[in-house]
Amino acid sequence: VRHEFRVRVGPAAFRIGSDWRAPIEQMRALYADYPEPDYTDFTVRLEAVNMLRRYVRPSVAINGDYMLPDAAPLPLDQGLLAAEMGMNLQMALGWRRQLILHASAVARDGKALIMTGASGSGKSTLSAMLGQKGWRFMGDEFALIDPVSGEAVPYPRLISLKNEAIAAMEHSAPEAHFGPLMRGTPKGDIRHLVPPIDAITRMNERAKPALLLFPRFGHEPAIREMGAGEVFMRLTQASTNYVALGEAGFEALTRFIKEVPARAIDYQTGEQARDLVEQLWAELA
Amino acid sequence: MTLRLAPSAQMLADILRDPDAHTPLDMQQWVGIITIARAEQLLGTLACRIEGMDLPDEVAATMADARLNVEYQRRTALWEADCARRALEGYAGRIVLMKGTAYVAAGLLAGEGRHIGDLDIMVAEEDLREVEGLLLAAGNG
Numbered sequence: 267v268r269h270e271f272r273v274r275v276g277p278a279a280f281r282i283g284s285d286w287r288a289p290i291e292q293m294r295a296l297y298a299d300y301p302e303p304d305y306t307d308f309t310v311r312l313e314a315v316n317m318l319r320r321y322v323r324p325s326v327a328i329n330g331d332y333m334l335p336d337a338a339p340l341p342l343d344q345g346l347l348a349a350e351m352g353m354n355l356q357m358a359l360g361w362r363r364q365l366i367l368h369a370s371a372v373a374r375d376g377k378a379l380i381m382t383g384a385s386g387s388g389k390s391t392l393s394a395m396l397g398q399k400g401w402r403f404m405g406d407e408f409a410l411i412d413p414v415s416g417e418a419v420p421y422p423r424l425i426s427l428k429n430e431a432i433a434a435m436e437h438s439a440p441e442a443h444f445g446p447l448m449r450g451t452p453k454g455d456i457r458h459l460v461p462p463i464d465a466i467t468r469m470n471e472r473a474k475p476a477l478l479l480f481p482r483f484g485h486e487p488a489i490r491e492m493g494a495g496e497v498f499m500r501l502t503q504a505s506t507n508y509v510a511l512g513e514a515g516f517e518a519l520t521r522f523i524k525e526v527p528a529r530a531i532d533y534q535t536g537e538q539a540r541d542l543v544e545q546l547w548a549e550l551a
Numbered sequence: 552m553t554l555r556l557a558p559s560a561q562m563l564a565d566i567l568r569d570p571d572a573h574t575p576l577d578m579q580q581w582v583g584i585i586t587i588a589r590a591e592q593l594l595g596t597l598a599c600r601i602e603g604m605d606l607p608d609e610v611a612a613t614m615a616d617a618r619l620n621v622e623y624q625r626r627t628a629l630w631e632a633d634c635a636r637r638a639l640e641g642y643a644g645r646i647v648l649m650k651g652t653a654y655v656a657a658g659l660l661a662g663e664g665r666h667i668g669d670l671d672i673m674v675a676e677e678d679l680r681e682v683e684g685l686l687l688a689a690g691n692g
Binding site: 279281304305306307309331360361362363509510511512 | 578579581582586589590607609610612613615616619620622623626
């Protein structure tokens with residue numbers, strides 16, 4: 267690999283190697299305020315699928331410590347997305363220090379709001395939006411729950427905006443630092459957004475989980491209570507390392523469910539979601 | 552013939568051979584060793600071999616993760632062996648558990664930290680059809 271970049275996001279340090287300069291330069295610009303570590307937990311390699319594809323219609327294979335055997339390569343102008351997908355994969359398959367929930371998180375007054383749900387639920391956009399409105403952004407993809415303390419550990423990687431969320435954030439945060447707009451990726455249109463600066467400078471500050479929400483976009487505003495059993499089942503599905511952590515994972519998850527109130531919310535606009543969040547936060551957190 | 556290894560691979564081989572003999576390593580050397588150990592499915596073995604040694608915090612954290620993985624693989628391997636045992640309860644012949652799973656089941660040193668890919672068993676050749684049938688009936692497609 268010819269070009270290299272190292273970055274620490276919360277507790278995890280990455281080394282990104284690339285056959286091409288462009289994705290590394292994009293990362294350097296977007297991750298300019300993040301620490302550069304000596305030691306790295308994971309390596310991601312962006313490599314040409316073969317010699318020809320380094321130069322002609324360049325095609326990026328996502329390799330690294332952990333790889334998916336059937337991961338499709340991406341065109342070079344989606345190299346930044348390839349790097350981000352590689353970093354996510356290392357965390358999802360390799361991280362063992364905290365319980366990983368596929369969720370976004372924001373914090374206020376030392377307490378964390380965790381939002382989880384399927385792709386398209388809006389959890390990423392909601393966390394980005396709340397991060398602009400008085401909350402500290404902790405992460406839009408993974409919430410890390412420490413098995414010893416029960417605290418949420420920030421993982422404020424670049425915010426990955428998809429499709430309609432791109433224009434919405436460009437409108438509500440015009441001053442923010444955006445990455446290149448990547449059209450027609452396997453995940454639709456993608457544009458990365460650098461989290462607010464306090465999310466980066468305070469990335470070592472943990473917060474006690476105080477509210478768990480399962481947002482769902484596209485329905486009349488509503489709040490639904492959830493039983494502990496349903497929350498447990500959904501969080502085991504939302505975790506990438508619950509099984510690997512064994513008893514420690516079970517202890518961490520059951521404790522989380524016992525201590526953190528959970529609600530499902532439906533919403534159709536960001537405004538509605540924010541009202542529901544503030545209402546539930548005042549009542550329960 | 553001498554086998555020439557890449558520097559990281561040579562350092563990994565040296566530590567595995569004699570964990571106490573290694574000289575202090577800098578962070579980039581550790582990253583190189585850990586990367587190649589992972590790629591060669593030897594990180595678990597390395598983590599078990601150097602357990603308790605005085606290591607930089609970051610390296611110690613990676614090794615603790617690797618030992619968690621070792622435990623996870625051991626648990627998974629023994630669970631699969633037990634699934635096979637139940638599936639073959641009606642089989643009267645002898646079943647020989649082999650390789651990785653056998654080492655961890657017997658608590659042998661060779662199993663310590665070892666990467667276990669799948670479950671290997673051996674039965675008498677003339678019973679193959681019967682054993683295959685029982686495994687398939689238990690849902691092992």
